[in-house]
Amino acid sequence: MDPYPKPLRDLISQLKRLPGIGEKTATRLALFILADRANLSGELSSCLKRVSEQIHLCPVCFNLTDSQRCAICRNPERDPSLICVVEEPSDVLALESAHVYRGLYHVLHGLISPLSGVGPEDIRLSELIERIRTSQVSEVIVATNPSVEGESTFHYVAKMLQDAHLSVNVSRIASGIPMGGELKYMDQVTIASALRYRRSLKDI
Ligand SMILES: [Zn+2]
Numbered sequence: 001m002d003p004y005p006k007p008l009r010d011l012i013s014q015l016k017r018l019p020g021i022g023e024k025t026a027t028r029l030a031l032f033i034l035a036d037r038a039n040l041s042g043e044l045s046s047c048l049k050r051v052s053e054q055i056h057l058c059p060v061c062f063n064l065t066d067s068q069r070c071a072i073c074r075n076p077e078r079d080p081s082l083i084c085v086v087e088e089p090s091d092v093l094a095l096e097s098a099h100v101y102r103g104l105y106h107v108l109h110g111l112i113s114p115l116s117g118v119g120p121e122d123i124r125l126s127e128l129i130e131r132i133r134t135s136q137v138s139e140v141i142v143a144t145n146p147s148v149e150g151e152s153t154f155h156y157v158a159k160m161l162q163d164a165h166l167s168v169n170v171s172r173i174a175s176g177i178p179m180g181g182e183l184k185y186m187d188q189v190t191i192a193s194a195l196r197y198r199r200s201l202k203d204i
Helices: 006-015 023-035 040-054 089-096 125-134 148-163 188-196
Strands: 079-086 103-107 139-142 169-172
Touching (some): 006 023, 023 040, 079 125, 089 103, 103 125, 148 169
Parallel strands (some): 079 103, 139 169
C-alpha cells in the first residue's frame, strides 16, 4: 500500500517527470516542499504560474523572453550582422557567460536527427533563412554541439544558405581539447576534431 496520501503522491509523480529526477529524489523534494509549505509552496506555485503565462519565444531569434522581443535582440550594442545558431535557449546562456560574443542568436529548438524523426521542417530553419534574406547578415556561426546531429545540422545550414544564393559566411565553432584537459584522456573523436580545427600561429 502507498504510504503517502494522494496529494503528496501526485506531487511526487509530477516531480518525477523532470529530467534526471527519479522516485527517491522526487520523494525527497516533495517532502521538503511539504515541510516548508508556509514559504516554499506558495512561491513555487506562483513562479510556475508566471513562467507558464509570461514566457514566450522572441519572434526574431526564438530565445525565451517575457518582453515583446528578447533583451539581446533589443540591445543596440549587439552586432546585427552576426548570427550565432544554437540548438536551445540554454546554449545562449552558456555562450553569453563567456562575454566574448557581441552578435545576435538564432535558436533552432532542436537538431536534425533522422533517427529520432526530426527533419529540417521541425526546427526553426526556414525562419533562419527568412531572417538572413531580410536583414544585413554577414556571418552565420553555427554553434551546435559536436555530435552527429550537431554536425548534420551544420552541413544542412551551410547547404541551405548556398542553395538560397545568400552571400553570407558560414562558420562552425571549434571543438577539441578543453582548457585544462589532457591529450592522453581524450577520445579519438575529440582528438580528430582538435586536429581538424587546428589554428595557425598567426591566428592565435
Ligand atoms: Zn531575440
